[in-house]
Amino acid sequence: MTAASNAERLTQILSDRLAASPEKRLTFAEFMAIALYHPEFGYYSSGQVGIGASGDFFTASSLGADFGELLALQCAEIYAKLAQPQPFYLVEMGAGLGTLAADILQTLSRNHPQVFAATRYIIVEAAPALRDRQQEHLAPWAGKVFWQDWDAIADDAWIGCCFANELVDALPVHRVVKQEGELQELYVTAAAGQWREVAGELSTAAIADYCQLNDLDFSQPEYPEGYSTEINLAAGDWLQQVARKLQRGYLITIDYGYAATRYYNPQRAQGTLQCYYQHRRHTDPYINLGQQDITAHVNFTALQRWGDRLRLPTVGFTQQGLFLMALGLGDRLAALSSGRFDLATIFRRRDALHQLIDPAGLGNFGVLVQAKGMPAEELLQGLREPGR
Ligand SMILES: C[S@@+](CC[C@H](N)C(=O)[O-])C[C@H]1O[C@@H](n2cnc3c(N)ncnc32)[C@H](O)[C@@H]1O
Incomplete structure (x- = not known):
């Protein structure tokens, strides 16, 4: 299967999952899990992954x-x-x-x-x-x-x-964002043929447990409005x-990675999400579907x-x-x-x-x-x- 048709199939699968979800949205962790690990078309599962000089990243x-x-x-x-x-x-x-x-x-x-x-x-x-x-x-x-x-x-x-x-x-991560002083979750949805992000209530109580475990309180004033980051429950x-x-x-x-105090430093206001495509690093997980690595x-x-x-x-x-x-x-x-x-x-x-x-x-x-x-x-x- 060519890279282009791989991406098309993955787009269709994600769109179907979105349409079937009650609120027409996926958590970012669901999106990332499909993009990387859909059994047939995910970046890792399909074998599109390239590690080393001729691939997307070195290890x-x-x-x-x-x-x-x-x-x-x-x-x-x-x-x-x-x-x-x-x-x-x-x-x-x-x-x-x-x-x-x-x-x-x-x-x-x-x-x-x-x-x-x-x-x-x-x-x-x-x-x-x-x-x-x-x-x-x-x-x-x-x-x-x-x-x-x-x-x-x-x-x-x-x-x-x-x-x-x-x-x-x-591993697939949840993404969260501070809005009006509250921690919200970032969901993936689609409009006019484009992937979009929308904020909503947290999808699982495990995110609050995680914050407690790591002594994180994003409602504190040092965290600016719009602060966004990732939570790796997996x-x-x-x-x-x-x-x-x-x-x-x-x-x-x-x-x-870092210890929590550094990871969740208020100045790291856009988190650590990164994508790797042919040794180019960027932050857009919605392009090169099934052909690029997504990491946090x-x-x-x-x-x-x-x-x-x-x-x-x-x-x-x-x-x-x-x-x-x-x-x-x-x-x-x-x-x-x-x-x-x-x-x-x-x-x-x-x-x-x-x-x-x-x-x-x-x-x-x-x-x-x-x-x-x-x-x-x-x-x-x-x-x-x-x-x-
Ligand atoms: C970035 S690659 C690292 C590969 C290798 N360790 C190296 O250093 O070159 C991540 C690897 O973890 C695998 N993986 C992801 N989630 C996994 C899980 N839950 N259990 C086992 N393997 C997993 C991926 O398929 C892939 O082989």
Whole structure:
């Protein structure tokens, strides 16, 4: 199917959903869920998604194998901390093209054969077309990697490490706006063949609960009229699933975002919603339907507070740059000067390594580590001060 007909089908599906809704409006979360995850035509589900140089956006694993290799090192330490469970579950949620999985498995098989032998690598992937691409890419690891849907996973199924790189930012968000001093929800509707936004009462009491959880009171005067932002309730549902399935071990969430005080700073008056289309970033979710990514930054405070309620307390929160340096990225940079590499390799790898720790980019991503059934003082290598 061509991109244009994909967009047409998606427009029709959204219009039908709108017409069938009692008030002729969709929450933004419903709109975003269809645009990204409609089983046939959504951006992710249909396989329109492009990750890497020829796609719409980069992720850490699309820059080269270093990210996966360093994460594998962290997984190997976790295997030891968990007293070498058999099997040792590595659970990747939202695996994109399967690149990170391949890098981690390759590193474990080469450098940590004992961990590799114990590993059962599970991928939980929402998008059918991506699952197909992952299966193709990971064919060399058949018998090691297994795909599972949330519904098919028993509670307490895993002892090991769950992780998600840039998953939470891709979950559908509600959008809210301050109008006449009150918090209202932004809905999507259509008029004269154009998508429009209208404000109305909150669609669910869960938004007020979220505000309370995060100590947010948008009626306060420091929040200007028209202030708008996002509320990611799906992140709470996701975390609840993980907490239920993880019997003992760690959850590592890597993404761009902030603590609630920064995320909901009154000066960030238009929120953090962003769209990516062929490496161009913009803020219009109503164009390039089914052909562009739609994301919102992650509120890490919400993940931490939900985690406290779910017996998944925080072990540490750091920046990706520091996390990777603590796992040895600095040594990799230094090794490039050893004279063992040709000039082209040095330039390419140095650029990739610098991008991973760039404080104005990937290096500033948050890395949240939460744990279940582990002593709170068990600090992981990636959370230690680099060089220790
Ligand atoms: C931005 S991509 C990140 C891909 C990959 N982790 C990487 O770093 O390249 C988001 C991924 O999360 C998947 N996803 C979204 N919601 C999900 C859910 N509820 N459960 C599992 N996967 C999900 C998407 O289909 C996609 O594979």
